[in-house]
Amino acid sequence: MNDKRNIYTVRITNDNENGIITGLLQEVQSVYTDNRQVEFNPLTALCDLQGMISSTINRFMDGYDKHPFFLGRKYSLEYSRERKEGDFLDMMVFEDDDTPSSTLRRSLEILENIISVNYFELSPMIKFSLSEFEIIKQSLKLKFSCEFGFKEKMLFLDRFYYPPITYSYETNLKTIFEENKEVPYRFFYTCYSMEDIIFSVFHYLILMNYKFNLCKHCSKYFATTTLKRKFCNRKSPYPKYEHLECEQAVRNIKQLLARRRKVIYDKLSIYYAYAVLEEFLFFCDRKKDDVDCAPNIYNLNDYEKFLSKDNIKAKFMKSEYLSENIGIEGEKALRDKFAYNKNNFPIYSEELP
Numbered sequence: 001m002n003d004k005r006n007i008y009t010v011r012i013t014n015d016n017e018n019g020i021i022t023g024l025l026q027e028v029q030s031v032y033t034d035n036r037q038v039e040f041n042p043l044t045a046l047c048d049l050q051g052m053i054s055s056t057i058n059r060f061m062d063g064y065d066k067h068p069f070f071l072g073r074k075y076s077l078e079y080s081r082e083r084k085e086g087d088f089l090d091m092m093v094f095e096d097d098d099t100p101s102s103t104l105r106r107s108l109e110i111l112e113n114i115i116s117v118n119y120f121e122l123s124p125m126i127k128f129s130l131s132e133f134e135i136i137k138q139s140l141k142l143k144f145s146c147e148f149g150f151k152e153k154m155l156f157l158d159r160f161y162y163p164p165i166t167y168s169y170e171t172n173l174k175t176i177f178e179e180n181k182e183v184p185y186r187f188f189y190t191c192y193s194m195e196d197i198i199f200s201v202f203h204y205l206i207l208m209n210y211k212f213n214l215c216k217h218c219s220k221y222f223a224t225t226t227l228k229r230k231f232c233n234r235k236s237p238y239p240k241y242e243h244l245e246c247e248q249a250v251r252n253i254k255q256l257l258a259r260r261r262k263v264i265y266d267k268l269s270i271y272y273a274y275a276v277l278e279e280f281l282f283f284c285d286r287k288k289d290d291v292d293c294a295p296n297i298y299n300l301n302d303y304e305k306f307l308s309k310d311n312i313k314a315k316f317m318k319s320e321y322l323s324e325n326i327g328i329e330g331e332k333a334l335r336d337k338f339a340y341n342k343n344n345f346p347i348y349s350e351e352l353p
């Protein structure tokens, strides 16, 4: 036990020029001597935290290993999944003895419920209100304080700062933000616990009218002001595309697949029977439709596997399908090989003679 209380600051900055929102979490006073800091993405941090907690109780997909509030110290959660010796759970330290308090556990449960309330219907979260937030704040006894300000140049100095806004009776938040639409702003929270940190970020999201949506590519939640946005700005989990953000990765992977499809099509159309080509296109279109509707990892990977050399060779580039020696017998064999459904679409089956 240590009497010294942890104090953290959470800074959320919106530069309002290219729409980039950044978060910085700092320990300003802690039981440890090294005051650490970590950058995080305010639009995904809570969702990653929520996902990580969910995956530890096996109710969600996995893949949330990098915690957004990582300060690089060891920590264990009561119901944490198995970890190797010396592993960091990528989680902010806890006060005292490294075990999460019951308040923190409740906080995480509340967070999980809010973000994934409609998970099973796969629909985005209904908007959460400040008055609802106030109830949570009271019930969890959150203590964080909040200030915000717009970017200003310091007088006589070549430096910028964010002087805190002072309220008066004729101003309100909406007016202030409307009047300063183009100006970068910063929220500055002083926090005293992990739950303060979590809900300070949530406070910012509510204040700025964010909602949660599921990313169509990585299938994780993210905060957005418009549900028209379908992709988050995490890095893609798709192999070889991890350096790109979800939306760009999808675009590039789809281009690659289209190119491969064209190369295979060209080859098939020169050397192989027409039925083979038809069959190939039928499958391509179906898999492309899946990708267009839901460009998630599974569908992209499925299409990529379908277009792989091995698969194409095994399924389509067989010597008996070659067009010059196909003959009438060959055409018949080929037709028998492909069954047709009632809409006259070929259904490929290995089992058929």
Ligand SMILES: [Zn+2]
Residues within 6 Å of the ligand: 215, 216, 217, 218, 219, 220, 231, 232, 233, 234, 246
């Ligand atoms: Zn994503």
